[in-house]
Amino acid sequence: MTELWNTLVYYFSFPFVQYAMIVGLLIALCSSLLGVTLVLKRFSFIGDGLSHVAFGAMAVAIVAGLTNKMIIIIPVTVLSAILLLRTGQNAKIKGDAAVAMISVGALAVGYMLINAFSKSANVAGDVCSTLFGSQSILTLTKSEVWVCIAMAAVVLAVFVIFYNRIFAVTFDESFAKATGVKADAFNLLIAVVTALIIVLAMNLVGSLLISALIIFPALSAMSLFRSFKQVIICSAVISVICAAAGIVLSVLFSTPVGSTIVCADIAVFIVFRVISMIKER
């Protein structure tokens, strides 16, 4: 036990491990806050679709040889978020089909681009790390950490200031519209913030696992708690604890960061479900 503790202290003396922890916790916090709204609005799949779009954009950035990949990834993902929301309303192609179409399309094109044009010697490794986020969380620079802190602060501020209106729009869009809440504007805001979180979270868990970060804490919290505020708080707490545990465990046992965090989320989900089943008896 002391040996493990010593290893942990040793690893956490490195700045890059500290950075990983800070960024990891912030991302987990933001994604869980928004996750509750996304799950309740039946938008879970938009998160999944957007993460694939982010992968596609990342591939373009890699091929173009950009050092700051965010210049391409952020605008493309935000734009897709807006588009997906629009198609949901106009419904020429139904919402879920549009999401599926865009997400697999972006995956295929992204992988194709990387394969055809990448100058890197290790294409498979590049793809794997963008999809599952194997190393990128441990290679963050100081400036990237600051960007992440700033974006997390924005997300948190937006969420707290508009909390009551987000609740109203999530619970009952028609009533919210009738009382003069600009529901469409809030849907747009939610989509844009989701896109930003997904871009941030790509560093942590990779684009394939982001949805897990959004969905699991929300579903766990919803199975036990019965008011919106409790669900939001519980979901945030679960997500932060799971991210911390996941990062620590992955450092100790050299497992991949992203999947370790998601496994922790799954474990909590199962425990909460069991508790709620016992309570309902």
Place this chain on the structure above:
Amino acid sequence: MEQIICHNASLGYEGSTVVEELEFTVREGDYLCILGENGSGKSTLIKTLLGLHGTMSGSIEWGKDFSSRDIGYLPQQTPVQRDFPASVREIVLSGCLSKMGMRPFYGKAEKKLAAEMLERFGITKLAGSCYRDLSGGQQQRVLLARALCATSKMLLLDEPVTGLDPRAQIELYELIADLNKSGITIIMVSHDINAVKYATNILHIGSRRQLFFGSKDDYLVSHAGRSFLESGEAERETENKHEQKGENA
């Protein structure tokens, strides 16, 4: 005093007309029941009254000191709400949002108003309960309390008794009638024949056009009214026959 004057209005959206030549007035204290088949433009009329759509031609005028913001709305339930983790207090409070302007959080005035509304509908004890655990009738009370947090002038109810058992339906109708007696104007959209009983005025929309507008008593002897009531009774008879058959089998 007139609150809504609808004159020769055609309604629709994205360039296609849904219903034409609507002509009716709503006065303070009225209980207007809007009847019509599915697809007759009732939902479009609701959206127009709430100020979410414009009219395509004709006009809807608002009375003095009255606008679409003074309508408290009771929408139909959505599937999202059935498993939504929200407490009754949170939902009722959200009705106050229209009075908050740019303020982000609820103040004392909003909390007091919400508490009064909970009391008025006899659901104070349920304030901490989860919405999805309530019965259908209790849920409608919560939504009524929320609507009256937004306004106390007029309520617009969209098929409020759908999905309730017969007893809860009657309770809700009585509750709405009481609200009407206390001075709140009621507009109820329905295809339920029992809704007619409580109304003072009827607006009946057929396919694409208005079939009747006037007092309930006139409606009951009109052609439109008689055929609507007969079709309802016929429906009930066939239902009874089905039930009897079911029992025999």
